[in-house]
Amino acid sequence: MKTLYPLAIILFVGFITSSFESNKNDFTESKKSYDFYFDFVNDSDLVIDNDVLNDFFKRYADLKKYQSKVSALYQNRAYESIWYEDNKITEFGKLLHQKLKVTHEEGLEIEIPYENEIDKIFNSKSKERPSKLDSDLLLSSAYIIYMSQVYEGLDAETVKKTGWMLPKKQLSYETLLDSLIVNPALLEKNDELLFDQYYKLQGALEKYRQIEKDGTWTPIETATPYKDLRPDAVSKTIAQVRNRLFVMGDLQNDSKSDVYDREMMDAVMKYKLRNGFKPNYILAEEHIKDMNTPIADKITTLAVNMERCRWISPKLVKDKEYIMVNVPSFELVYVKNGKTELASRVFVGSSLTKTSIFSGNIDKVVFSPYWTVPQSIVDNELKSKIASNPNYLAEHNMEMKNGMVRQKPGPENSLGLVKFIFPNPEDIYMHDTPAKTLFDFEKRTFSHGCINVKEAKNLAIAMLKDYPEWTADRINKAMDGKEETTFKLPNKVPIYICYFTSWVNESGEISFFQDVYEKDNDLNKIMFQESMAFNN
DSSP: OTTHHHHHHHHHHHHHHHHHHHHHHHHHHHOOOHHHHHTSSOGGGOOOOHHHHHHHHHHSGGGGGGHHHHHHHHHHTTTOOSSEETTEEOHHHHHHHHHHTTGGGGTOOOOOTTHHHHHHHTOTTOSSOOOHHHHHHHHHHHHHHHHIIIIIOSOHHHHHHTTBOSOOOOOOHHHHHHHHHHOGGGGTOOTTTSOHHHHHHHHHHHHHHHHHHHTOOOOOOOOSSOOOBOTTOBOHHHHHHHHHHHHHTSOSOOOOOOBOOHHHHHHHHHHHHHTTOOSSSOBOHHHHHHHTSOHHHHHHHHHHHHHHHHHSOGGGGGSSEEEEEETTTTEEEEEETTEEEEEEEEEEEOSSSOOOBOEEEEEEEEESOOEEOOHHHIIIIIHHHHHHOTTHHHHTTEEEETTEEEEOSSTTOTTTTEEEEOOOTTOOOEEOOSOGGGGGSSSOEEESSSEEETTHHHHHHHHTTTOTTSOHHHHHHHTSSSSOEEEEEEEEEEEEEEOOSEEEOTTOOEEEOOOTTOHHHHHHHHHHHHHHHHHO
16 A cells, blocks of 8 residues: 555646646636736746736736836836735835825825725735736836826826926836835935925815815805905904914914904915915905805815926926026016025016916026017007107107117116026017016016016126126116127026916915916816826
8 A cells, every 4th residue: 555655646746737837838828827826926936028918908908008118117127026025015015005095195086997906915805816916017007107197297298288388307117116116205205206396285285175174164254345354443254354364374373353453464464475465454355255265276276286396307496596487476586506596576478478388598688678679569559659659769769670670778668677588489588677566566467478577687686696797886887778788698597487376485385376377277177187088
């Protein structure tokens, strides 16, 4: 009988080996037995090649559109497992799964195809867990989806259709994956990949969603007809405004008083300054209307501006010096060595002659400039005036030069006493203006597209500090309005013309600005449509 045991063992082992090889061959040929095969192998033994990838995306057809990007991930990592180490899901894999569950924190609602299958990967009690190979490929697909939505945003062509012509950030999924595997914490915050303002808006989004959850954003009621609220006034509306100021953070405490007192005056001023309103204590009907903006709309505004942040490379604001103009806030900042050297009010193009959203490089500063009047203005505005008044050109310090109308240098020149040139297809530039009173308006959309700067002279002084030959006396002389003087900058200064309707400053104050060109609704619709198309 003893001689039968070795034979029996050989036959049994042979049977098992034959079954294993049969299943292995079936996997290679038809790829239908993943679960059986990969229960027997470690993550280091996962076989990932083009045939495997083709079969996976055939079976998980809703992920097919991501095949090329997923394939590039594996090619970059020598076709080895990405999400398993020592036969266990990596910490990065676990963190990615957690982030997939809270995409609303990114101002997005991403539906991941086969989300239930992905959940099973992390459920040890699930009886129908995907094979390790499928799990690896599912997580790689989810990684591409998450990164494209959160870190990259809308594609370049769609972004251009919104009128945003600043250079769009380029994203390498392979390079990003390498860095995240080494340091998974970068998935929580990555200043090298996302413009810092993104994270500030994300904090604001969390705050406003909590306000919505708490139900404290109640309507402010007013009398009809409305009468401006001023200090020392007493009314039910004042108590409601006080509560709103408390909810928004402009007041530390809500006394519930219906008297417009000193404490409320300070809060009103804070509210007005951070939201771009004229700094006074009068609460006009437009301010109450702004405060009554539904909380859901505020949340949408924050999410829309987070999307804009995805398009910007953080490198843009790490330049040695740059100028940023935000159209909705009608403000310019000049930053040098990470410090704001100057801030100025501006006014921009009207709704018919919108200021373009793009970037350029300032290469010239022109003092006491001529203004060559654009032919469109000549045709639409000047011809009729010249026809009715033969002396119109002389009276406005204008002349004909080479068939063009131009205004001579002088204090009344429409460009003021200094302009900043940055070559661009739109033929717009920044300049001074004699119409200083226009800077006192809350909505400053008066130009034909150019950016008019209130502190133009001080901006020129700040920009030329590194050029000793440009002393204050020389700048004053150059700006006497007598003769045009051009200085070509040896070092060009980047300028970014942006469109942010919400912004969080260094102190954490949340600002909401006028959607002067009505771009928010259009972008929100595009985001919604893209989300629907993405999820389908």
